[in-house]
Amino acid sequence: MKKEVLSDIEAKRYARHISLKHFGLEGQLKLLNSKVLIIGAGGLGSPVALYLAAAGVGTIGIADGDEVDISNLQRQIIHSTDEIGVSKVVSAKKSINTLNPDINVITYDTFLDETNMIKIIQEYDFIIDGTDNFKSKFLINKCCVKANKPFSHGGIQKFNGQTMTIIPHQSACYACVFNSPPPEGSVPSASVTGVLGSIAGMLGTIQATEAIKYLIDYGELLTNKLLIFDATTMDFDKVNFQKNPDCKICGKKA
Ligand SMILES: [Zn+2]
Numbered sequence: 001m002k003k004e005v006l007s008d009i010e011a012k013r014y015a016r017h018i019s020l021k022h023f024g025l026e027g028q029l030k031l032l033n034s035k036v037l038i039i040g041a042g043g044l045g046s047p048v049a050l051y052l053a054a055a056g057v058g059t060i061g062i063a064d065g066d067e068v069d070i071s072n073l074q075r076q077i078i079h080s081t082d083e084i085g086v087s088k089v090v091s092a093k094k095s096i097n098t099l100n101p102d103i104n105v106i107t108y109d110t111f112l113d114e115t116n117m118i119k120i121i122q123e124y125d126f127i128i129d130g131t132d133n134f135k136s137k138f139l140i141n142k143c144c145v146k147a148n149k150p151f152s153h154g155g156i157q158k159f160n161g162q163t164m165t166i167i168p169h170q171s172a173c174y175a176c177v178f179n180s181p182p183p184e185g186s187v188p189s190a191s192v193t194g195v196l197g198s199i200a201g202m203l204g205t206i207q208a209t210e211a212i213k214y215l216i217d218y219g220e221l222l223t224n225k226l227l228i229f230d231a232t233t234m235d236f237d238k239v240n241f242q243k244n245p246d247c248k249i250c251g252k253k254a
Pocket of ligand 1: 172173174175176177244247248249250251
């Protein structure tokens with residue numbers, strides 16, 4: 001049911017949004033009536049889920065088939081030590097609802113594949129790619145283009161992060177920029193190269209901010225540009241891209 005007024009408690013909880021110019025009561029109602037799906041309850045999914053929950057995104061879907069491991073806790077701040085061995089989506093839901101009990105959390109305790117992903121993403125307004133491997137990232141891009149769902153791509157490695165926002169059929173997609181996944185095993189995973197825990201927070205909060213901007217329809221999204229940062233120097237750069245007409249995912253011949 002669409003929410004059209006705020007309760008007194010909600011007005012207090014979201015007071016800093018309501019007093020914010022260009023956000024206001026209208027923006028808050030848009031968030032409360034929005035649905036965001038976060039794919040991956042890990043390093044990126046953690047800050048995204050917590051900030052979207054705090055912001056009052058009415059429905060948050062969270063998909064992950066993994067369980068909490070002690071090695072996750074260095075960066076996956078939605079989970080805690082007493083959740084080791086527990087399903088990540090169960091642990092994430094508990095943290096989200098501790099922060100904000102009004103959020104409707106829908107959990108998918110599974111790794112999404114092409115068949116279930118297309119079906120699930122239909123239910124949402126915006127998708128967050130919080131995965132940690134190229135195969136999943138290309139699959140999310142393919143499904144979001146097919147289902148015409150906007151999404152935020154995010155990736156972290158070592159001391160570096162990158163993110164872009166994709167509005168299918170309007171802006172460059174992930175495959176316009178990166179073409180195809182690198183051969184399996186050619187790029188070492190974070191478990192091999194390591195990753196600075198705090199950069200998951202840096203990148204994830206940018207993804208959460210992009211989702212909120214899209215949902216309240218304010219500001220300029222990171223479309224047609226890849227934001228990259230190097231935390232060792234704190235250099236942030238934006239690299240411009242165009243939609244590739246020959247892209248095999250979103251191009252004319254796709
Ligand atoms: Zn494309």
